[in-house]
Amino acid sequence: MIEVTNQPIDIMEQIKKVESPDAGGIDVFIGTVRNRTRQKNVVALEFEAYEKMAVSELQKIIDTTKEKWPVLKIAVSHAVGRKNIGELAVVIAVSAAHRDAAFQACRYVIDTLKQTVPIWKKEIFDDGEVWVSAHP
Amino acid sequence: MIEVTNQPIDIMEQIKKVESPDAGGIDVFIGTVRNRTRQKNVVALEFEAYEKMAVSELQKIIDTTKEKWPVLKIAVSHAVGRKNIGELAVVIAVSAAHRDAAFQACRYVIDTLKQTVPIWKKEIFDDGEVWVSAHP
Amino acid sequence: MRISILLFGIAKDIIGSKNLEIEVNEECRVNDLKQEILNQYPGFENLKHLAIAVNNEYARGETSIKPSDEIALIPPVSGG
């Protein structure tokens, strides 16, 4: 249920992974490449991952999430490589019997992913590039 | 961006409606028909809507949501008719520049939809049927 | 005057029809109509609550009703 991929992420494939007859709700978060950041025009993002560790950190997040909320299944797909405006950076799908757990768990996965998973994002502008969050 | 339909809901169609180059995140809630409720096996759900009013109440929810959070686009599709286990009852997609607004707005839409939109759900069991929430 | 009312969900089951025709006084407000319905169909007393929509909007009790209005009974909703 974890994938770090240089191919375009298939949203429906991620959703199908978490479908269940026990599910009353599925929450899906889709991170897309935005055209602006801090008042500058973004041309593209370039994602790099320490793949083995990224997968194991994502597995830890999924395990913790399942301890914290009564969810059924969790799927995470994160992109690596160059992604243009509107393309997908990450898709997280969480199914649960009740929607409250699905929403809270999905939010927790993306928030924690951004803090701990060894994936790095470079913003590419017309006039340069910046590794996001690297500097204080 | 609002649809009350007796056809199967197309999740990707709803997501495509809210895509935007300004979007950094899309949150999608998918309500699916669950096989159990209050310790009983559900065979199917039957949804009925007062369609014109349902659409206008959904529009009010969308308008209020856009006042409360900085979101870009909101799409809501709700099913009517008989839906079997695993089929889709509702899909809500919300795009925003930042994920916090997308999550909160999506949650608000489904929570408020369940309180105000004139749509009714009948649970069909092996041994009978019940209009959900009708009685105290 | 004669009022035509749209019925949905359990309201349809209680009355056994998709529509209800009911005779009310000329100066009829939403509260009066609701009372008249409860008098004629005590089954509604068992519901958690019962709202009335006038022209596709939830109506307050004091709203006046005309025969040309589109009126609907709104039993407790349960979409989603």
Add this chain to the structure above:
Amino acid sequence: MRISILLFGIAKDIIGSKNLEIEVNEECRVNDLKQEILNQYPGFENLKHLAIAVNNEYARGETSIKPSDEIALIPPVSGG
């Protein structure tokens, strides 16, 4: 002993390579390695923080390092 370190993101740019070979004392802990890297490559001082992973896990400062370990520099992450 000689340690091989995997580099990602801005760490790769600072050192100008995907790998760093570095000579450290036999009894080397994660904190010692980090100090040695900061001494040799002051560019890392400007980062918000710098973690070290040993065998695909975030490592504590007191963790001992063996040449057979898979070691990586983890500059501030920014996935999602």
